Amino acid sequence: MPPQTVRPPLLHAVGIRVPGLTMTVAIALVATVVGRLVPVLGSALPAVVIGLLVALVRKPGSLLAPGITFSSKFLLQLAVVLLGAQLSLSSIGRVGLESLPVMLSSLVVCLLAAWGVGRMLGVVRDLRTLIGVGTAICGASAIAAVAPVIAAAGADVAYAVSTIFLFNILAVALFPLLGHALGMDAHTFGLLAGTAVNDTSSVVAAAGVFGASALGFAVVVKLVRALMIIPVSIGLSVIEARRDAAGQPLTAGRIVRLVPWFLLGFLIVAVVNSLGVLPPPVHDGAVTASVFLIAVALAGIGLSIDVAALRRAGWRPLTLGAILWVLVTATTLAAIALTTR
Template identity: 60%
Template sequence: MPLSRPAVTAALPGVALAVAIGLVATLVATAVPVVGGPVPAVVIGAVVGWLVRRRSASDAGAPATAIGTASAATASGLGALQPGVKFASARVLQFAVVLLGAQLSIGEVLRIGGETLPVMLSTLVVCLLAAWGIGRLLRVSSALRTLIGVGTGICGASAIAAVTPVIGAVSADVAYAMSTIFLCNIAAVFVFPLLGHALGLSQHAFGVFAGTAVNDTSSVVATATVYGRQATDTAVVVKLVRTLMIIPIVVGLAGLEARRTAREQAASVGAPGRAGGVRVFRLVPWFLIGFLVVVLLRTVGVLPAAAAPGFSTAATFLITVALAAIGLSTDFAALRRAGFRPMLLGIALWVLVAGTSLGAQAVFGLL
């Protein structure tokens, strides 16, 4: 649905600030590739948002301790920036997911997927089940354990970007999930190559390991590059195929969310729920349909392979801008209330996924 001119005008300040933060974060990623752009964008956005709200509260004469104590206060504290921040954190993020499809063709999926699919499915199933079970034991909220689970099991920031609008995750949950993923990515760059050499993994085996057990693309590349060129080539392809797991996961989550909403609506009017009547096409977010269309266009040659790096760069930048906006709206009080449990969940999932990847390769004869 196109935006009206007043809506565009209202959104400009917030979008401009998110883009500026995204550019700074991209410069950080260029200087330190292992860090990537999304995490610095969240951090810088969160700091800038906190400063904006603090100044706004100070101008209004409100006590500093009241800042960020509620989502409504967070939104009002951003003032004129709020419409643009909301737009960037939702629409821009969804469009970035569409562009990710340009990195894949059906041929690549069939060629690499047949060999690595059992490993990818094993790590994904273990990760999601563990996220649900361990997350419940640690009393981590449903939305946050979902974000950490898909971020660890699929593809870091891209999976979090795809799932966030489907489950209606709040900015504090997104920021915490991103921080957890970032911590594990940094550890992987240093630990995984040492582990690979200690286990005597071949270049191909380590590439599959890095592609299935490291979350973010930049960190996959950094981790595999330390091991060798062949490992890097394998890891990148495995990682791109792994990105396709976003589709069934998001469709499934959309279905669960639709059923939950239908039950709540039925209960509120005292009528029996009709969750089973939800139409399938209404469960599929528009940006995932766009993602599949772009994959098809890449396969038939409308989008040449030479254009893929440009689309990938654009998608990464848009995700960075969207996460800058999410950082701007981050509620620090909610982060403090979350405590250490979500981080502990993320580390536990990271270890389980790494172990499952190696175990699955051994079982399926890939080591």
């Protein structure tokens, strides 16, 4: 009998992930094509939906599970790191103090309402957190960043992404009409769209419908708003640790260790991008890769969704999303009125 060969651990770890990873990448490629044909959709939602439809036809077996898990966890975190390439300190400075009160007021109102209204509606904690940060910060990207911090279930992530997407579509249709009705100029509408619309594709669509001159400022506001991912995620890490620590003191050292590695990576990439040392091809590649990796990760989440859990969630999360969307819009309009006189 010939001696048995043992595969090196690294090769084994890579090999068992290849089948599932191949499937999630294939779904992400299809979702990317859909997103380019229908830009307002983006690639995140189609990736979740396609993954879910595949899982409904045939639930992925044990052969695919390691790669799907790798996609929905590690690649999701890596995507968050690369999102930092969309930000620079100079762009943050250009937005300045004008947008900060507007963004902070809508953020605080949304997160408080997500906690209070979500509890009143009986929405489970993780789901109301995801819908809250998705509405308050930047849609699917914020959900992607927060999901691993709170160890959210795939069904909760999928429901949150779908809910945020629905109100993004409504915003694209209604916000330009609202802006014209209120007599907003391009700069003011850019501030409204960048603060109250979530995913970048929807911000671009809404600002583009209003007028090309609103587009640049709206996108910068939206990207600066994405920075709120960092303090919110760190705060959630602390809350999760206190809940699980059984009364252990929360020292400064523990707080530092609680900061997720991918958020540090996000900040480092943003700083490096600010220094202008990234060649344009590298910068553009990082931005493109972050969008594609989010699609790959959400394809993995779609493939692993517990459909029964989605049914159990019912109408309450959607109602929460609607209430938060209205509150963020109203708060943004009020803050603009108070700060731009």
